[in-house]
Amino acid sequence: MSLSMYSASAPVFTRGLGNMLTWLDKAQAHAEARKFDANNYLGLRLAPDMLPLTRQIQITSDGAKACMSRLAGTEIPKWDDTEASLDELRGRIRKTLDHVQSFSAAQIDGSDARAISIPMRSGDALNFSGEAFLKHYALPNFYFHSCATYMLLRHAGVELGKADFLGR
């Protein structure tokens, strides 16, 4: 008995992305209660040399999108990073959910042995088996940027707790 590559990927991204929608709803409610523009969140950074909230969400989206396509061996769709409002970021998350859910288990299962090669800006590539890619690259990368998003909102005063991170 074991985990399938599909069950270890799609449902994890689906839950994580759904949780992010909840955080943005809570952030919006917090902004309305405090009477500030909810789009003020978009440029927040935890440190001046870290990426702002908008990029954290876009990279979370990109990671889930690319992971599913790479495991299935299909082309990764290219999405422009044009989101300029909380609503547009919600749309980006929903588009990512649709992409994740467009794959069947049959397309992903068996990808543990698939050779995955990620081109780097340097011209080199990171090479993984599908299993190592999912466990040691795609999932930690997804959690890193989603957690950065959570911590930014939490630091900004939004009423979030760990249950909002874990979701249901």
Place this chain on the structure above:
Amino acid sequence: MSLSMYSASAPVFTRGLGNMLTWLDKAQAHAEARKFDANNYLGLRLAPDMLPLTRQIQITSDGAKACMSRLAGTEIPKWDDTEASLDELRGRIRKTLDHVQSFSAAQIDGSDARAISIPMRSGDALNFSGEAFLKHYALPNFYFHSCATYMLLRHAGVELGKADFLGR
């Protein structure tokens, strides 16, 4: 072809805990370069109603420790939360690594269908299959507290980048 419960848990915790040791080494070097007491990191919080660094590391440790014991069906060791220095936190992480590595694949594999029940303070319990426990509780919980640790140190000026989070 699929992932084993062992391969989806122990190597992920091992890498994540090893990465934390690197972050603490970088934090120590940063403190020495700036000539402040490295133990000043221990009480840092991202928000006044969040847990401080020491507790984030202890809970990361507890999560990995309990996950391995629960999947194996063995008693969870009780460790007192007494760490009061960066060195003692390193010791806690190393003790956690030893615990994770004390399990064989044979003890963990097949635990996807094991019934896991986590008692809550309320008297209720969270009930999972081993698979759902690992994917939707133990791993996101581990990433949540390890990422909180990373973000705290990053926010405090320690020179960390995503490569330090992903590790090797």
